Amino acid sequence: MADDAPLSHDASQPIEGEQIYQQHCASCHGIDGEGMPNWQRPNAMGELPAPPHGPEGHTWKHSDAMLYRMVSEGWRDPWNETERLTMPAFEDVLTPAEIRSVINYLKTLWTPEQQRHQAEESEGASFPMQSE
Numbered sequence: 001m002a003d004d005a006p007l008s009h010d011a012s013q014p015i016e017g018e019q020i021y022q023q024h025c026a027s028c029h030g031i032d033g034e035g036m037p038n039w040q041r042p043n044a045m046g047e048l049p050a051p052p053h054g055p056e057g058h059t060w061k062h063s064d065a066m067l068y069r070m071v072s073e074g075w076r077d078p079w080n081e082t083e084r085l086t087m088p089a090f091e092d093v094l095t096p097a098e099i100r101s102v103i104n105y106l107k108t109l110w111t112p113e114q115q116r117h118q119a120e121e122s123e124g125a126s127f128p129m130q131s132e
Ligand code: HEC
Pocket: 020, 021, 024, 025, 026, 027, 028, 029, 047, 048, 049, 050, 051, 057, 058, 059, 060, 067, 070, 071, 075, 076, 077, 078, 080, 086, 087, 088, 090, 102, 103
């Protein structure tokens, strides 16, 4: 478990981010970030399945600030027919550095064009400043 891992490492390292991804995210978003089958269609409960994080998904369309919020506070599509957070909140599971790290890993799955777009999107909407 990464729970008691010290924070002295460089949190921007995608390698660490990939480990966090495999441990906490891959069960829903897929080992290679491929998402769940039929991720664009609401399931029988009227909820959207976990989307892919690669070029075919839409993770790259969100700024750093928004991605951070989605991972730390959880997320559900406003059109979902149930109230529950289909994307769980990780603020009690991962440290702020680990959340930044796993998001930096997701960036490695995008095309250069998407990376550029997302970097522009993040101007003035970067990761929240964290003292921890
Ligand atoms: C229990 C399953 C589950 C786990 C575990 C999970 N997610 Fe999700 N995630 C979802 C679902 C479902 C959605 C789509 C929610 C919606 O749009 O209604 C989602 C959406 C997202 C989004 C928004 C994507 C977009 O384009 O709108 C991001 C970013 C994300 N997840 C990152 C992560 C990260 C990083 C982890 C691991 C730390 C993780 N998720 C773990 C189920 C999960």
